[in-house]
Amino acid sequence: MEDHHRETDWKHDGVRVIRGDQLDSNTAQTPGMFRQAAINQARVGAQKIWAGTVSIQPDAKTGVHHHGALESVIYVVSGKARMRWGERLEFVAEAGPGDFIYVPPFVPHQEINADPGEPLQCVLMRSDNEAVVVNIDDVDPVEAPETVYWEDGFHERG
Template identity: 55%
Template structure:
């Protein structure tokens, strides 16, 4: 347990848990075409020292623009809907996740989220390994016409 400064006890009332209500999320974060991204937790908003967290929503039958998040690792949790994720230098790979599933996006990986439904909104929770939003949009990336489906139905590299 941290002691604060030289044996001074930590004031957990002010240095402990911080709640952010859903209505307190902000759209004051870099945009990516086709995505409504909102920030809840960040260094500047909440004083987070290691994480950024928020949500995104993608309309039915829509796809985001290609982008990456620089040196940050990202976790995407599918709250509702079905997501197709394309990735690679030309978005040449694709896989699927449904409500309750996660995506792990390594640093610098070009990717694109796609709402697989023609009728339901895709709603996701996002967590990144840094305190501020890094979004590098890739408007000049030309994707392959037919990406290769990658079957990730069996857990891989898990211990």
């Protein structure tokens, strides 16, 4: 431990505080949703985690997608989240302020703001720094989702 301490500049390579007004919106965006990165490789040198925020407008929803091998956690700050998941989006759960949502690797899902009158505010965390989103076009859902896909050329179709 003593030798490592001598080699590391803890002042610059130690704990980092990212202020709420310093988040980076240079990340993938979806119509009706505004994402901002707080913790990633570019901002703090993170190697194994990504964290940020998302504000989802009333009734906005994503297309069906998964995040590859990544695990995701969503913490609901305010509003009402609805998640649909499964081969046909046949499962549904809702979450409110203070609730956590866990999305395992490769699970097809759709994120929805279930409140027609208020934005949904969440904190997002992913188990890797690389943004992996695979849109799924060939789902025959139990209830037809709105089709909204990323339009930035950054996300691949599955």
